[in-house]
Amino acid sequence: MAKGVRMAKTSAKPPNFRIRTKASKAYADRARRWIPGGVTANVKYFDPYPIAMKTAKGSRLWDLDGNEYVDYCLSFGPLILGHGHPRVMKAIRDSLLSAGTTMFGTPHELEAAYAEYLLRIFRPDGKLRFTVSGTEATIHAVRIARAYRKRPMIAKFQGHYHGGIDEFLVSHAPSEEEAAKLVPASGSLGTPEHVLKDTLVLPFNDLPAVESRIRAHAERLSCVIVEPVERSFIEPDPEFLKGLREITTEHDIPLIFDEVMSGFRTGLGGAQHTYRVTPDLTCLGKVIGGGLPCGAFLGREDILDLADPSADRFFHSSTFAGYPTAMAAGLATLEELRRDGVMAKLLATSRHTMLEIEKRIREAQVMAKVLGCGSVFSILFTEAPIRNYRDTLGANQESRRKLDFALLERGVFVKPEKPFYLSTAHDVEAVAHTFAAFDEILPTLV
Numbered sequence: 001m002a003k004g005v006r007m008a009k010t011s012a013k014p015p016n017f018r019i020r021t022k023a024s025k026a027y028a029d030r031a032r033r034w035i036p037g038g039v040t041a042n043v044k045y046f047d048p049y050p051i052a053m054k055t056a057k058g059s060r061l062w063d064l065d066g067n068e069y070v071d072y073c074l075s076f077g078p079l080i081l082g083h084g085h086p087r088v089m090k091a092i093r094d095s096l097l098s099a100g101t102t103m104f105g106t107p108h109e110l111e112a113a114y115a116e117y118l119l120r121i122f123r124p125d126g127k128l129r130f131t132v133s134g135t136e137a138t139i140h141a142v143r144i145a146r147a148y149r150k151r152p153m154i155a156k157f158q159g160h161y162h163g164g165i166d167e168f169l170v171s172h173a174p175s176e177e178e179a180a181k182l183v184p185a186s187g188s189l190g191t192p193e194h195v196l197k198d199t200l201v202l203p204f205n206d207l208p209a210v211e212s213r214i215r216a217h218a219e220r221l222s223c224v225i226v227e228p229v230e231r232s233f234i235e236p237d238p239e240f241l242k243g244l245r246e247i248t249t250e251h252d253i254p255l256i257f258d259e260v261m262s263g264f265r266t267g268l269g270g271a272q273h274t275y276r277v278t279p280d281l282t283c284l285g286k287v288i289g290g291g292l293p294c295g296a297f298l299g300r301e302d303i304l305d306l307a308d309p310s311a312d313r314f315f316h317s318s319t320f321a322g323y324p325t326a327m328a329a330g331l332a333t334l335e336e337l338r339r340d341g342v343m344a345k346l347l348a349t350s351r352h353t354m355l356e357i358e359k360r361i362r363e364a365q366v367m368a369k370v371l372g373c374g375s376v377f378s379i380l381f382t383e384a385p386i387r388n389y390r391d392t393l394g395a396n397q398e399s400r401r402k403l404d405f406a407l408l409e410r411g412v413f414v415k416p417e418k419p420f421y422l423s424t425a426h427d428v429e430a431v432a433h434t435f436a437a438f439d440e441i442l443p444t445l446v
């Protein structure tokens with residue numbers, strides 16, 4: 001543990017959020033003067049102010065006040081080996097030293113090597129292009145599907161997130177009324193009307209409704225994009241993804257699996273391996289950069305080859321795509337993850353953590369449930385069955401917020417109201433600390 005750093009002990013009365021995070025408050029006040037909300041991405045904000053971090057190692061984070069946390073946010077998923085894994089840090093150092101520069105702006109050997117590595121996992125007969133983020137991967141997957149189909153409309157699922165652009169923000173968090181009607185709801189000020197007109201909204205895990213809506217719009221649709229595991233913690237019904245595959249194949253509409261989150265969190269090879277459904281296109285991000293910015297879209301050769309510059313039919317470009325250090329960090333991460341037993345242990349720890357929290361919730365008679373898949377889970381304060389976004393609207397958000405702040409006060413870092421992510425660095429001590437925090441908090445939530 002770093003010198004002078006305080007481990008948050010679980011005690012009956014931990015210092016309240018505002019008392020223990022005074023330096024974060026001072027930072028937030030300063031940062032707000034230059035950066036809207038004091039954050040560089042809306043997702044990093046929460047009321048009254050987000051906690052600002054200073055150092056990290058393994059499963060732990062330390063904030064500006066020196067408080068220590070077990071990290072269940074992991075930068076919203078990418079850090080599957082935890083912070084500063086030695087193998088990843090070495091790969092980054094070696095990559096910079098051997099190249100003698102940060103980037104070439106030309107093809108380099110690691111690009112094809114890493115593309116082949118990822119394709120072997122996801123689509124041995126396919127092709128791949130790298131991007132710099134998950135958002136760019138989904139943007140270009142949809143664009144290339146449009147190029148293939150020559151039609152304007154996209155179909156996306158209610159409550160699914162594919163990145164912060166107008167088109168993907170449509171109905172990613174609609175109101176109860178909008179959700180019930182399945183109308184395309186703007187997710188951001190500034191969304192042009194034509195974006196709403198060209199977006200078909202679908203309900204996850206409701207195959208009859210999905211089939212009839214796709215059939216009704218098949219002639220205008222360029223693609224269907226889906227998070228195969230909704231928000232990475234709501235699993236698809238056994239026949240849902242298969243049915244989605246069949247109806248899209250029937251109309252030759254490219255099916256895009258956005259596996260930016262589920263790619264290595266559902267398990268190796270993502271949801272498509274787990275549920276045995278092969279999409280036409282797959283989007284990757286987060287874990288594949290090993291903690292550095294990287295994304296990719298891959299899939300059917302006949303679609304990806306539209307981007308071949310010799311034919312000059314589909315334009316895809318990006319100054320930083322294929323960033324050498326990100327490829328090196330990503331490759332090191334995946335090689336470590338694929339080492340014997342590593343992923344199995346992560347999945348076992350994740351399962352154990354979910355089951356233990358669920359058991360404690362039951363024993364404390366709190367009206368909540370744990371939903372999860374692979375190494376991601378969330379806690380929803382409801383007893384109703386949850387099969388899609390609309391079902392989640394009935395959960396009590398205030399109770400979840402109370403839980404999250406009580407966890408923060410006890411050294412368990414979760415972004416309020418967001419899922420929990422685990423890493424291979426979450427050891428026995430880290431999860432025991434988490435269970436002790438839940439033991440204290442749950443009786444106060446009844």
Ligand SMILES: Cc1ncc(COP(=O)(O)O)c(C=O)c1O
Binds near residue numbers: 163262
């Ligand atoms: C499923 C999914 N797709 C796309 C994105 C966008 O990725 P990025 O934030 O790297 O642009 C995210 C980000 O959380 C995501 O969860």
